[in-house]
Amino acid sequence: MRIINQFPTRRSRLILGVVPFAAIAVIYALASRIRLEANPADRLLPAFSSMFDTFVRLATEPDRRSGDIVLWTDTLASLSRLGLGLGIAAAIALVLGIMIGFVPKFRATLAPLVGAMSLIPPLAILPILFIVFGLDELSKVALIVIGITPVMTRDLASRVADIPEEQIVKAQTLGASSWAMTLRVVLPQTLPRLVASLRLALGPAWLFLIAAEAIAATDGLGYRIFLVRRYLAMDVILPYVAWITLLAWLSDLALREFAARAFPWSKSGGGL
Amino acid sequence: MAKLSSWTRRMVIGAAGAALALGVAAGGTLPAAAQSKTDFKVCWSIYVGWMPWGYIADSGLMKKWADKYGITVDIVQINDYVESINQYTAGTYDGCSMTNMDALSIPAGGGVDTTALIVGDFSNGNDAVILKDKTALADIAGQSVNLVELSVSHYLLARALDSVGLAEKDITVVNTSDADMIAAYSTSDVSAVVTWNPLVSAILEQPGATKVFDSSAIPGEIIDAMMVNTETLAANPDFGKALAGAWYEAMTIMSADDEAGRAARTAMATASGTDLAGFDAQLASTKMYYDPAEAVAFVGGEDIVKSMDYVRNFLFDHGILGEGAPSADFVGIAFPGEKILGDANNVKLRFDPAFMAEAAAGTL
Numbered sequence: 001m002r003i004i005n006q007f008p009t010r011r012s013r014l015i016l017g018v019v020p021f022a023a024i025a026v027i028y029a030l031a032s033r034i035r036l037e038a039n040p041a042d043r044l045l046p047a048f049s050s051m052f053d054t055f056v057r058l059a060t061e062p063d064r065r066s067g068d069i070v071l072w073t074d075t076l077a078s079l080s081r082l083g084l085g086l087g088i089a090a091a092i093a094l095v096l097g098i099m100i101g102f103v104p105k106f107r108a109t110l111a112p113l114v115g116a117m118s119l120i121p122p123l124a125i126l127p128i129l130f131i132v133f134g135l136d137e138l139s140k141v142a143l144i145v146i147g148i149t150p151v152m153t154r155d156l157a158s159r160v161a162d163i164p165e166e167q168i169v170k171a172q173t174l175g176a177s178s179w180a181m182t183l184r185v186v187l188p189q190t191l192p193r194l195v196a197s198l199r200l201a202l203g204p205a206w207l208f209l210i211a212a213e214a215i216a217a218t219d220g221l222g223y224r225i226f227l228v229r230r231y232l233a234m235d236v237i238l239p240y241v242a243w244i245t246l247l248a249w250l251s252d253l254a255l256r257e258f259a260a261r262a263f264p265w266s267k268s269g270g271g272l
Numbered sequence: 273m274a275k276l277s278s279w280t281r282r283m284v285i286g287a288a289g290a291a292l293a294l295g296v297a298a299g300g301t302l303p304a305a306a307q308s309k310t311d312f313k314v315c316w317s318i319y320v321g322w323m324p325w326g327y328i329a330d331s332g333l334m335k336k337w338a339d340k341y342g343i344t345v346d347i348v349q350i351n352d353y354v355e356s357i358n359q360y361t362a363g364t365y366d367g368c369s370m371t372n373m374d375a376l377s378i379p380a381g382g383g384v385d386t387t388a389l390i391v392g393d394f395s396n397g398n399d400a401v402i403l404k405d406k407t408a409l410a411d412i413a414g415q416s417v418n419l420v421e422l423s424v425s426h427y428l429l430a431r432a433l434d435s436v437g438l439a440e441k442d443i444t445v446v447n448t449s450d451a452d453m454i455a456a457y458s459t460s461d462v463s464a465v466v467t468w469n470p471l472v473s474a475i476l477e478q479p480g481a482t483k484v485f486d487s488s489a490i491p492g493e494i495i496d497a498m499m500v501n502t503e504t505l506a507a508n509p510d511f512g513k514a515l516a517g518a519w520y521e522a523m524t525i526m527s528a529d530d531e532a533g534r535a536a537r538t539a540m541a542t543a544s545g546t547d548l549a550g551f552d553a554q555l556a557s558t559k560m561y562y563d564p565a566e567a568v569a570f571v572g573g574e575d576i577v578k579s580m581d582y583v584r585n586f587l588f589d590h591g592i593l594g595e596g597a598p599s600a601d602f603v604g605i606a607f608p609g610e611k612i613l614g615d616a617n618n619v620k621l622r623f624d625p626a627f628m629a630e631a632a633a634g635t636l
């Protein structure tokens with residue numbers, strides 16, 4: 001039988017899915033064990049138990065210096081920057097995307113600019129952002145917005161441009177104004193794509209958030225990782241990476257659920 | 273597993289085997305413990321007191337001294353200072369240039385027994401607290417201070433605050449990458465920075481900048497040294513001899529006010545992105561131990577013990593000595609003459625003047 005026609009059973013699928021994770025855990029545990037036996041104070045590959053203890057401490061005990069419970073203040077700071085950045089980016093992308101995709105004059109004016117903007121590597125203009133927006137919250141949110149908006153805008157604009165011409169013609173025959181068509185024809189078909197686009201932007205948004213926090217900050221998940229890197233505290237870094245992965249996965253899941261509930265008719269919301 | 277398809281079974285078994293092999297291989301990349309060997313690697317990063325290492329590599333001094341002892345020593349420049357220490361701690365290098373504070377917190381705190389082989393200099397003004405539009409250190413109260421958190425800058429700030437009866441809670445520390453420090457200073461949010469040379473000189477050229485405290489007020493506390501793995505050194509004394517020999521020959525050359533000395537300093541200046549005058553200015557705020565006998569006396573003195581006590585308490589207060597550290601005594605620090613600070617059963621940082629003394633006696 002051809003390999004593309006061989007389907008694993010439900011149980012096999014589960015086992016096969018777990019195998020790579022288990023293999024990585026075993027590789028890590030062994031390597032960590034070997035290093036710790038040679039040097040019990042080794043910081044490079046801490047044991048799972050010490051990472052767990054550190055994580056619990058960060059999540060429950062107030063910090064010696066600031067009195068804050070570090071994990072939650074970091075998470076709150078990072079998530080609010082991320083949420084603000086994603087929200088602003090989504091709003092701009094929606095408005096610009098519809099304008100560019102739906103109104104030919106706007107397309108002629110803005111499409112080349114957005115196209116060019118989307119090619120600027122955001123991390124390359126980081127020093128400029130810091131000088132223009134200062135070192136506080138604004139520049140971190142701005143980096144996320146600048147990083148993901150152009151791509152989202154292009155995505156939405158092409159989605160709007162893909163709306164079948166027949167629908168537009170029909171709406172016009174029924175006497176709809178441009179504004180009415182925007183609200184009743186274009187917007188409902190664009191919103192599900194906006195959520196899908198946001199989901200795809202989550203990865204880059206986290207990247208820009210961590211990069212901004214690494215350079216100048218007083219709190220945040222990226223700040224903590226780059227701070228404790230100074231003394232090789234892998235027992236903090238690795239759990240933080242796992243925590244960020246979990247948060248990213250949860251936010252992706254939340255957006256997917258939201259899309260499935262809010263736009264049950266749409267194909268671009270649910271699924272993967 | 274009987275009911276599983278042969279494919280699934282093979283995947284599980286194959287993955288388990290590969291994981292075991294990879295795990296052992298990954299764990300096995302340990303620093304070769306206490307074996308005599310002939311090939312060594314040391315790393316350094318850009319800083320006025322460490323520029324001689326680049327010169328030693330380029331001028332062939334290292335090869336000359338390594339050949340004398342029948343070994344090879346590879347000197348590698350690493351652009352990121354913290355990364356160079358982490359690489360040394362992970363066992364990639366046998367030695368690395370770093371400060372006394374970072375040697376205590378990263379390798380020693382991480383259980384890698386480390387020896388200060390060559391104490392090259394201490395910062396005598398190279399690290400500074402700079403205020404914008406204010407002229408007195410006490411004005412720092414209530415401000416946000418941009419610095420590389422947990423670095424020697426942070427330590428300098430803690431000592432500066434002490435000197436005017438302030439504490440860290442009176443200010444807000446903003447962790448800022450050293451690469452962005454000059455750009456940060458030029459933004460309106462930033463009113464106070466703590467950093468090191470050559471950044472200090474660059475920032476002082478900007479309007480409104482006043483240096484209100486520098487490391488010349490705490491002489492001998494921020495020490496720059498070539499730190500090497502204690503076990504490697506014990507098993508291979510020739511490694512220490514070759515490094516010390518090359519270093520002090522370079523010191524003799526660069527400290528002379530003649531053609532060769534200027535040429536050496538110019539080479540170091542170019543490598544650190546400045547010119548001879550700029551490099552000489554940085555040297556002026558660095559107490560270089562050109563003479564090994566002076567370094568031996570410094571390491572054997574009482575002041576260094578007091579300095580290390582400040583440093584270890586700072587590290588402990590900031591949670592940098594590791595979470596397993598119940599007190600500042602957790603990591604022992606050994607000085608010449610059996611003096612030990614902290615736990616004598618867990619000595620991980622040693623100030624050993626033996627090789628510098630040999631250089632002073634001319635027996636290398």
